[in-house]
Amino acid sequence: MNQISNITLQSRLSSLGRRALLSLITTATLVGLAQAQDAYPNRAIRLIVPFVPGGVTDTSGRLIADALSRRIRQQVIVENKPGASGNIGTVMVKNADPDGYTMLLGFDGTLIINPHVFPNMPFDTIKDFAPIGEIGDAATILVANPKLPVKTLMDVINLSKTTPNGLAFGTSGVGGDPHIAGERLNIVTGSKLVHVPYKGGGQALIDVEGGVIPLVYTAVAGAYQHIQSGSIKPIAVSTAKRVPSLPDVPTFIESGVPDFVVSSWVGLLMPANTPPAIVNYMNKALNDVLVDQDVAAKLEKLGIIPTVTTPAEFAKAIKDGLAQNGEIVKAANIKLE
Incomplete structure (x- = not known):
């Protein structure tokens, strides 16, 4: 092999080496980008x-x-x-x-x-x-019209048993947690609470304020302002512990119904x-x-x-x-x- 051919071969080998190196660098870069893109989360x-x-x-x-x-x-x-x-x-x-x-x-x-x-x-x-x-x-609460002659949950239960046709309680609709809570109370205590479904908790609260119905079972968040104004009377919350925003309102458990937690x-x-x-x-x-x-x-x-x-x-x-x-x-x- 003459000197010119040897130089040409070395040049080609050097070029192949650079290409291989560039190929490795490019591959590594693409892999890195793919890994970065796979990091979770990378979009909304x-x-x-x-x-x-x-x-x-x-x-x-x-x-x-x-x-x-x-x-x-x-x-x-x-x-x-x-x-x-x-x-x-x-x-x-x-x-x-x-x-x-x-x-x-x-x-x-x-x-x-x-x-x-x-x-x-x-x-x-x-x-x-x-x-x-x-x-x-989300805490739920049983509330009453202020004129209803009850102070405690046991008062409500006892009054329901002695009232002809029971005591009506409103909720935001059939099958919701408040409805389930009322029916569960009937099952475990023998109370006679009669469900009145509304198309939303707001109208139910208005009706209990006005004396249209005696009781409403609803979310604490919806009832809070009404309780603060005195337009409705809180009876008990059905959470495991008292609600921080209503520290003076007892739980159903504290009111005498063991293991009653519905929230x-x-x-x-x-x-x-x-x-x-x-x-x-x-x-x-x-x-x-x-x-x-x-x-x-x-x-x-x-x-x-x-x-x-x-x-x-x-x-x-x-x-x-x-x-x-x-x-x-x-x-x-x-x-x-």
Whole structure:
């Protein structure tokens, strides 16, 4: 091989080496970019609220969405998808890709009561969702017209038993937590409370103020201002502990009904088959914002007691609640007309 040929060969080998090196660098860069793109979350997350804007559930969802956006440094966008007592928005999440970018603001009325009162449910609460964690328990309360001759829960129970046709209690509708609570009280105490469903808790509160009905079972958040003004009389809350915003109002348990806890919870869920790593990531982010004093205080003003849970604990609570409510709905023969 002559000198010119040798130089040419070396040049070609050198060129091939540079190309190989450039190829390795390019490959490494692309792999790095792909890994960066795969980091979760790398874009906005939708939070489906299956109710109209403005209610306590919607307000709590927006509060959590805002706090999570700051925590995970990605926007959590609230989308209201109301209809069929929450079923429509819930089905949207069921059918979404399990990639971590669609969440459900889950409400116990939709997830653990609807399956027992709707004849044809479009989702399976246990199979179709991956629970992330509970946000908190929305306290519920039994209130009375100020002129009703009762002071305690036992007074209400006893008066109902001696009143012809029982005592009417209003709620926001058939099959909701307040309705379930009233029927459960009948089952465990023998009280004679007669359900009067309304198309919303607001009108029920107006009617109890005006003496149209003697009792209303409703969310603390909705009743709070009426209680403060003295236009209605608080009887008891059905949470495990007293509500911070109403520290002088006893629980049902304190009032003589053992183990009586009925409250509306809200929480976050994703579609089934969402990777556990994503579920755990969002659970940690949720729990981090729940222990923030500012977030906790805002939730408590809504009548929601912040609750820190693991995905497994939240899943168990859903399963247990589904079974318990099924028994009450069957015993009380609750049906949607």
